[in-house]
Amino acid sequence: MSKKEVLMGNHATSYGVQLARTQVIAAYPITPQTQIVEELSEICARGDLDAKFIKVESEHSAMAATIAASKAGARAFTATSSQGLALMHELLFWAAYGRCPIVLCNVNRAMAPGWSIWSDQTDSLAQRDTGWIQIYCETNQEVLDNMIMAFKLAETVNLPVMVVYDAFILSHTYEPVEIPDISEVDKFLPPFKPKYKLDPSAPYTFDPLCTPDNYMEFRHIMEEAHEGTKKAYLDVAKDFSKRFKRKYGILELIDAEDADILLVTSGSMTSTTRVAVQQLRKQGEKVGICKLRMFRPFPTEALKDAIGNLNGGHRIEKIAVLDRNISHGGGGIWSKEIKGALFGMSTAPKVFSYHLGLGGRDITPDTIKEAYEHVKNNDQPKETVWIGLKR
């Protein structure tokens, strides 16, 4: 029997890890992720989860140990944030290129300096090219559900999955979360049975030197796996919704029918945007939301499909991409991706790009509306617009 409890986002993660019967956890504390590992330590100590918890000396070692555990045949998990994720960078490649189906929870936190513990997506988006699947969550329920789905997805496509949500806005915020019954989860997520693992009875050598003769083929094989991930996620989500009655897609459209302008969001800002859109709709504005859940693999076709098929081919005039991140010298990271995705599409809308909420700067419905006003009143997108910036 499922139960509903008021949980902070970090504890939703811990529950997800427990329900997934994770076998090895290796983690290192960092604000705002720390409560995940605190809770998991408790859960393991209590015996509620039969797992080995390695209290490593750095995030780098956390990722190394997690990869190792995965190679040795265990379902493995770690969590981090910001500087910690950056420290893992080298090994994020190792995990993905090594095709380890591990799950990492990253609580989005701004990069230093200046020291900031507050929300900002730059940390995870900067790991764009490491080969990880990235899933962004809007609510604590999404966090818990996607944590469970992430393991299933990872083990289906043999790729690591990063489940991402905002510092404090979700991580430290309590809200009701439905917790599925573990027996149901067991049916959804059977034990981890990798095709290859470190096993003396079948002594393979993992990750040897790879000459120019074969390296490129491995990249191609992995790229195909990434392509397959989009469908795989939908299959996993379908199975999940059958069992747990909550639906997930790789992107989600809200109030998009008949909309002239779409606001593109990710993570928790989507919720605030819902409020702003409701207010704008009351004022008669034809505005909707496109919420992106998956950053890698990037849902190019799904996006084109969604935008191209609204309201029987109703053309979306403009979209406004809301980026709580920055690639210095390159602008908003989501917007760049979207521009690239839509390039060459005959009915492509104009793409406007906005920086907002960096380093934990609060995003209110007014912040969103300011962006909307800008996109509505401008014909052509120019450089990225900074919303809420003190000038």
Added chain:
Amino acid sequence: MSQEQNRPKPIKYNSATEMPYCDLSQATMEWNQTGTWRYLRPSYVERTPSCQAACPTSNDIEKWIKLFEKGEIEAAWGAATIENPFPAIMGRVCFHPCMDGCNRGELGGSVNINMLERALGDAVGEKLPVATPFFEKSGKSVAIIGSGPAGLACAYHLTRLGHKVTVFEREKKAGGMLRYGIPAYRLSKDVLDREIERLSRMGVEFKLDSGVRDATKMQELKQDYNAVFVAIGAQKSRPLGIPDEKTTGVMSGLDFLRSFETGRKHNIGNRVLVIGGGNTAVDAARTAKRLGAEVTILYRRSRAEMPASEEEIQAAEDEGVRIEMLIAPKRVIVKSGHAAGLECQRMELGEPDESGRRRPVPVEGSEITFESTTILSAIGEQIETNIIPSSLRFDNGALVTKSCGQTEWNSVFAGGDIIEQPRTVVDALCAGKKSSIAIDCLLHGDNLDKVLDKIQIGDTEYVSMARYLQHRTGNSPILSTNSETELLNEIVRFEDLNAAYFTKSSPNESPTLPVKDRLNGKSFEEVHTSPSEELRNDELSRCFHCGRCTECDNCFIYCPDVAIAKKQSGFDIDLYYCKGCGVCSFECPRAAMKMSEEPTEL
């Protein structure tokens, strides 16, 4: 070749779909021919241990020590007797030059090979095994004149080579100097009888009491036999060359020693002077001592120049024999027609003479007198030239021969003390063997010089019967145990060994009878006794086994490329993989491997 076909092949992927989904190896590297990296290739060799090279019989000591240590006593005896017919005798009387050659000498002291040889001879002695011939009967016959060590050795080897041998001996018993020149406390007559008996059982015919007494007899033998080997030795004592040396009470040391075997008894009285510094002098002195006399050896040079073996001199001194150095006899003092003493002169050492030793020069006015009941002269032996046909030449008191004792009469050979060579038992055995090989070559029409090239040990004059057998048959009973082992005619010196694998240890001394027992009651019992099994085994373990594989596994253990495999016996180097690093060869403790340049195969 089948092995080559079974090597794994490299894997070629034509499509990404054939590959695993991640960088994961499931195949072996064994397709990779790392042998192509090699400049030098290792191989197993057998080199000559320095003890063997120092032994006039080129006895393959290492070989029998190895077998002896394993407890394979008869096999060890079989190996030893390829080159040396008499381990039991030589283990008693040999002055063991092998031990001077032994590389263990650099690390605590030479292996006591002499003791081990005696132990080996005694271990099989009572069983009386007989060395079997290597070849079918040839139908050829050889006459041997004289049954001393040279004659016996020649008879032994020729018999093993398939020829019919008849030995002519003028005494009533065979053995020559072994019987009449060496006292029983060094070589018991039982042992000697046993060893000669062994030869009889092999088929050697002894014609005793029928020696050759004149030159015409030799001519007859030359016609009746396919070859003749003359080994009559040097039996005549050299005269002192001083006044009154023919007086009663003066006799030759050799006659004195011989008398014990022929049953004649001499009353030597209680004060005996022995003149000379060789083995005969020391033997005579020690024998006289055993008869209860006060014995003094007079020698005209210093102790360092004494030709007798150091061990014998030491034993004589232990037994109470006095040795007066730098004393030369001047005349016999005669009283009542009997020698009553010796007037001597003190000497000092001057410039070196032709022998390289410093020449003794009289010191004016230094006359000194010794009293005596008997004077024994032992300043050397001469050959009885009268029984040798006059057409055979003598030079400097020795019969002139070509290589391997061949005389100017092609089918007549000579060896032992009759020819120019050191007058030792082991040199006599050497001469007997060399002539046996030369005779065999003659009877087979083989070119001796070419054969010698193949069978000489290093740059020595010594020859190996084992190698001769290999020359004759293509394989040898005791050389390499492994057909892939190359035989190299190189002598292993201490610096060729890897000394890291050996620790210093002192030799075990041969057990000896206490001095007091030697002089009363057990007077003519052997001074040396056989070692206990424990002592013997400890001494056996001291052998380095120079130049010979002992399967110590070093090469196998140290191969970084897993290219050396152990076989039932020995090792196999897989040249497909060997990178030629040379570690195996360098770490071989005993120089039983070599590295050689990789051939350019076209």
Added chain:
Amino acid sequence: MIEIRFHGRGGQGAVIGGKILATAIFYEGKFVQAFPTFGVERRGAPVAAFVRVDDDRINLRSQIYEPDHLIILDPTLIKNPATFQGFKKQGWVLINTKYTPEKFSEIPGLENVKIATVDASGIAVRNKLGSPSSPIVNTSILGAFCRVTKICSIDSICKAIKKGVPIKPDANLAAAKEAYEEVIFKSVEELPPTDGEAENLSNATSN
């Protein structure tokens, strides 16, 4: 463009040899390029090095698949099939060996190939370059190579050696000069012309 491939073993100096040859030819006003096989080198393991020569700027940066000339630093590499892979038979094969070229002409596939030989190992050992078990033969072989192919002068080779060797410049110079004198080969005029050769020669003149 002329493409040259060195075959040697890790530690023999093939890579430095390529650099010195390229430098020598560069001194004579040509455009050159020298590079090793990209990868891990092991002492004794077969390695290759490459040199390109042209009158114009060299833009091609791929590896060399069809070399004009082969320089074989270790005679045992003759056994390695990779050694002759793609070789254009109009060019020279220079082998470090004690044998004369005739010995190699018997090998199937090399019957009508221009072969030169030089005992570069012996020369290197005499000049104390490397150890007797693994002599460093690169400078000796270059002396021989420039004599055989006339690709540059021995003076240029010497100048490049002086600049290019890490140690013992004089010994290396001496080795190169000895090899220049001792290399055994037939001059091009003495060799029977082949179809490919005529074509190659005309290509060379049109450059």
Added chain:
Amino acid sequence: MRTDPHLFKQGEAIQNYEQKELMTSGHLACPGCGGALAMRMALKELGEDLVVVIPACCWAVIPGPFPYSNMKVPLMHTAFETTGAVISGVRAALDIQGKTETQVMGWAGDGGTFDIGLQALSAAAERNENVIYVCYDNEAYMNTGIQRSSATPEYTWTTTTPTEFPEASPKKNIDRIMAAHAIPYMATTSPAYPHDLMAKFKKAKEIKGFRFIHILASCTAGWKIDSARSIEVMRLATETNAFPIYEVEDGEKYTINIEPKGLPINDYLKLQGRFRHMNDQQRESTQRSVTKNWEWIKKQASNS
């Protein structure tokens, strides 16, 4: 037959030597590689129920490229600095699957141990993970072409410490660092003493908790030695006290396993091209520091 008891006794000490080879021929180590030999010996004693982890080092290349390997036991390659963490992760995964008897061995070079991997190593040791960590120490970054590491002895030539400016600081004493972690077992050994090396792996196998084995591994290219003398040089390292062979249990109990001859350090230095430029003063200084270290170890051994 007599052989030096330090080395081995025939048919006695190395009982496992004739067992199955757990690495094959055809690998890519240089001729005479001490590291390759060390692995061969270690595997023989550890046996097949084993998982090996190798970070960047020569041994990352030696087994051969995809799709090949010279190892007959499971092997995981990993990033340079991660060995301590990765063996911990493998251990945890095996334990949770009930395979508590399977040995886990990390096999790293001196760079991966003394330098970049020290943090993860220290952490794994401090957690007393039930693993074996082996450092095969060839005293420089050899795989990248001989650059100095903190394991490079003072005055050594490397490509980053040229003869005019040779290595300026003494070798980091990793053994004391590891002993200070009070781990159950810390040992030094060398392939020049196969009997000792294998006995130590045998002993390590019986111990639960973190085990650190420091193996001297000759490098023919980096030490500039004749490959045939590879073992000889390592033997001299011990005989001259440059590389003492001993073990420390629980950070306290010191035992000297090989009693060295105490040969002058120059016997070791003179065989190696990497020391050829050293002057008398430098040699004397090296002799002093080697002697000092040896005296210290002897004192610990006599006090425990």
